[in-house]
Amino acid sequence: MSNPIVVNIIRFVVLLLLQGLFLKRISDGWDGWFYVHVILYPLFILLLPLRTPRVAVLLLSFALGLGVDLFYGTLGIHTAATTFMGYARAYILNILEPREGYNVNYSPTAKRMGMAWFVRYAAVMMGLHLLAYYSVDAFSPVFILDILLKAAFSFLLSMALLIMATYIFNPQD
Amino acid sequence: MRGLLQLFATYGNFLLFLALEGIALFMAVQFNHRQRAIWGNSLGLAAASTEATVDRIGDYVGLREEVIRLQGANIALMEQLDNARYRNAIKRDTAFSEASEPLYTFIGANVVSNEVTSLSNTFRLDKGRLHGVEPGMGVIATEGIAGVVLAVSDHFSLVMSILHRESRIKAEIASSGYFGTLTWNGKSPRYLTLEAIPKHAALLEGDTVVTSGYSNLFPEGIMVGKVAEIALPAGENFYQVKVELVNDLSRLRYVYIVENQMREEHEQLDEVANE
Numbered sequence: 424m425s426n427p428i429v430v431n432i433i434r435f436v437v438l439l440l441l442q443g444l445f446l447k448r449i450s451d452g453w454d455g456w457f458y459v460h461v462i463l464y465p466l467f468i469l470l471l472p473l474r475t476p477r478v479a480v481l482l483l484s485f486a487l488g489l490g491v492d493l494f495y496g497t498l499g500i501h502t503a504a505t506t507f508m509g510y511a512r513a514y515i516l517n518i519l520e521p522r523e524g525y526n527v528n529y530s531p532t533a534k535r536m537g538m539a540w541f542v543r544y545a546a547v548m549m550g551l552h553l554l555a556y557y558s559v560d561a562f563s564p565v566f567i568l569d570i571l572l573k574a575a576f577s578f579l580l581s582m583a584l585l586i587m588a589t590y591i592f593n594p595q596d
Numbered sequence: 597m598r599g600l601l602q603l604f605a606t607y608g609n610f611l612l613f614l615a616l617e618g619i620a621l622f623m624a625v626q627f628n629h630r631q632r633a634i635w636g637n638s639l640g641l642a643a644a645s646t647e648a649t650v651d652r653i654g655d656y657v658g659l660r661e662e663v664i665r666l667q668g669a670n671i672a673l674m675e676q677l678d679n680a681r682y683r684n685a686i687k688r689d690t691a692f693s694e695a696s697e698p699l700y701t702f703i704g705a706n707v708v709s710n711e712v713t714s715l716s717n718t719f720r721l722d723k724g725r726l727h728g729v730e731p732g733m734g735v736i737a738t739e740g741i742a743g744v745v746l747a748v749s750d751h752f753s754l755v756m757s758i759l760h761r762e763s764r765i766k767a768e769i770a771s772s773g774y775f776g777t778l779t780w781n782g783k784s785p786r787y788l789t790l791e792a793i794p795k796h797a798a799l800l801e802g803d804t805v806v807t808s809g810y811s812n813l814f815p816e817g818i819m820v821g822k823v824a825e826i827a828l829p830a831g832e833n834f835y836q837v838k839v840e841l842v843n844d845l846s847r848l849r850y851v852y853i854v855e856n857q858m859r860e861e862h863e864q865l866d867e868v869a870n871e
Contacts, residue, residue: 477609485616492623499623500631506620510613559624562634 427472427530427596438464439487443494459576463584464491465552468509469545472596474527477513484509497560504556508548515547530596533589545585546578553577663850667704671852674702679815682858700815703727703853705735708752712785712846717757719743723853724751734813734854740820740843741765742851744813753853759785759845766811767820767839770804772797778805778820778839785846787824790837797835799826805839812856819843 442464450460468484475483488505492498516531521540525531533541553574561570604611625635674680675698682699705721723729725748733745735755743755744763756763759780767790768775776792790805803823809816825838856862 478612481609481612481616485620488620497624498627499620499625500628503617503620503624506613506616510609510617513609559621559631562624562631563638 430594430596431467431471434467434470435483435487438467439490439494442491447494459573459580460556461584462549462553462556462577462581463588465505465508465549466545466585466588468505468512469548470530470532470594470596471512472528472530473516473525477510480509480512481506500559501556503559504552507555508552511551512548515544515551519544519547530594532594532596534593534595538589541589542582542586545589546582549581549585550574550578553581664704667850667852671702671704674852675700677815679809679817698857701855701857703729703855705729705753705851705853707848707851710845710848712757712759715761715782717759717785717845718746719755719757719848721753721755721851721853722751724748724753726750728855729753729853730855732813732859733856734811735851736814736818736854737843737845737848737851740841741807741814741818742843742845742848745853757845758788758841765813766808767805768808769793769797769799769823770806770817772799772803774799775808775810776834776837786841786844788821788839788841790823790839791834793835793837795828795833795835799823799835799837801826805837812859812862814854 442462446461446463464487467487468480471480471483484505485502488502489498491501491505495501516525519540521536526535529535531541531544536544554570557570557574557577560573624631626632680698680700680702681696683696703723705723705727708720708722710719711717719742721729721735729745729748731745731747735742735745741758743757743760744765745753746756747754758765758778761780761782763778763780765778766775767778774793774797776790778788778790780788793799801823805820805823807814807816807818807820819842821839821841821843823837824840827836827838829836
């Protein structure tokens with residue numbers, strides 16, 4: 424399990440299936456009343472090694488989003504949001520860079536960077552992703568209140584799940 | 597090619613992002629009912645508003661043509677008016693009302709520059725010698741008189757506004773027929789002074805002042821303004837009448853140049869009179 428490529432491929436598949444087969448059911452449940460999505464798959468983009476080229480990050484984001492869209496039947500919407508988040512990753516990492524800098528051989532995981540840093544990083548990225556997602560979902564600035572409300576609730580649930588997963592698995596890379 | 601590669605090296609990530617995002621949004625619009633409906637609707641609204649704007653611009657462009665057409669129509673009507681025709685009939689009440697010939701004709705013109713703030717105001721028109729304009733012709737606007745042509749070039753003419761210290765125009769009180777000379781005191785562009793109305797004339801504030809037709813510059817009965825104030829300086833035999841103009845010369849746009857067809861005859865007679 425030391426090869427980061429293998430690790431990331433497995434993570435990609437597992438998160439995609441988890442999102443598409445399991446987490447989708449949660450948001451579909453309760454006769455559609457419970458419309459808030461629980462989103463975990465962006466964790467894959469979060470945990471990509473720091474030395475991953477930006478082009479690769481973008482293409483992987485696109486592919487991941489497309490995969491989720493195929494499960495959700497909303498072609499293009501998750502793709503747009505994930506691509507946006509993938510593009511933003513480099514800038515966010517730049518802003519959150521610790522004083523001693525990054526070790527580019529690592530992934531930005533909780534184990535490497537510390538829980539507080541990781542939660543901050545994840546919160547910004549998930550926030551961007553959810554805002555982008557619900558914006559493309561609503562597709563009009565008229566629904567701005569709706570967008571913000573859904574993004575906020577979805578953010579709380581998704582972050583809770585993300586932090587839980589981090590505590591349970593706590594991957595090194 | 598090299599430049600293109602460099603462009604990709606510098607902005608490759610951003611361009612790739614734009615491309616991927618574009619594909620994603622295209623798919624979102626293409627394959628989702630809601631997004632497709634909103635997109636189509638917005639596109640329709642944008643098209644409608646663009647069309648409306650284009651329409652408005654078209655209207656505005658067409659407006660100039662319309663103004664010229666209307667000027668022509670107005671001129672045709674103005675030339676048929678009684679005060680623009682010379683009557684051959686010896687008695688006014690003979691039945692030969694058609695026994696008249698054109699006395700005044702008009703040339704439509706646009707004001708290309710204007711001023712009202714100096715003591716000797718002039719304005720310029722976009723018609724000149726080539727259109728038959730000559731120095732000494734009168735200029736009227738839709739509401740009332742505007743000035744007298746001072747000089748002409750081939751395509752433009754310079755007009756001495758009635759708001760000019762040296763402007764002297766014959767005018768009369770419409771109700772009584774007493775006539776005097778209109779001058780400007782260089783103060784407000786809304787008021788002229790009518791001088792030389794004799795003391796015995798019956799005069800009221802609000803009386804209409806019109807051109808008299810004595811000067812051969814303007815047809816008689818062209819509106820000038822209303823009597824606003826009557827003053828009789830002590831020991832004088834003539835009123836100083838303040839006339840409020842109907843014509844706002846500070847926003848003059850379209851005017852008519854008055855052409856007197858029998859001007860030469862008057863000039864011949866003037867020469868005799870001046871000898």
